[in-house]
Amino acid sequence: MADGAPVVVHPPMTEGGRRVTIRGEHVGTAYHLLDLIEFLQRADLPKTDTAIDDPELIDWLGGGPDVWNAER
Numbered sequence: 001m002a003d004g005a006p007v008v009v010h011p012p013m014t015e016g017g018r019r020v021t022i023r024g025e026h027v028g029t030a031y032h033l034l035d036l037i038e039f040l041q042r043a044d045l046p047k048t049d050t051a052i053d054d055p056e057l058i059d060w061l062g063g064g065p066d067v068w069n070a071e072r
Contacts, residue, residue, distance in 0.1 A: 004059055007045065009036065011062025012070040018062075032068055 009030065010019040017029040020036060022043045030036040033052070040046065051057050052065050 005055060005057055007040065007043075007058040009058060009060050009065075012067055014070045016069050018068060030068070033065055036065075 006023050008021045010021070012018050013029075017031040017035075020027050020030050020039050022039065022045070027039045027043065028035070030039065036052070040051070045051070046054075046057065
């Protein structure tokens with residue numbers, strides 16, 4: 001992950017939520033922003049609102065921080 005963001009929020013799943021990986025390791029499924037903040041806290045990463053939009057910290061795939069469910 002040296003070239004990319006340490007946190008990857010994967011595209012929304014059809015059943016809801018988004019897989020989250022930190023430093024290449026799956027840490028769980030986030031169903032809203034508070035879940036993601038909890039994952040960041042557990043990994044000792046910044047959890048401020050400004051960090052959520054930081055592309056050097058988080059790579060949002062398939063939608064940004066306001067997208068948590070797949071389009072049906």
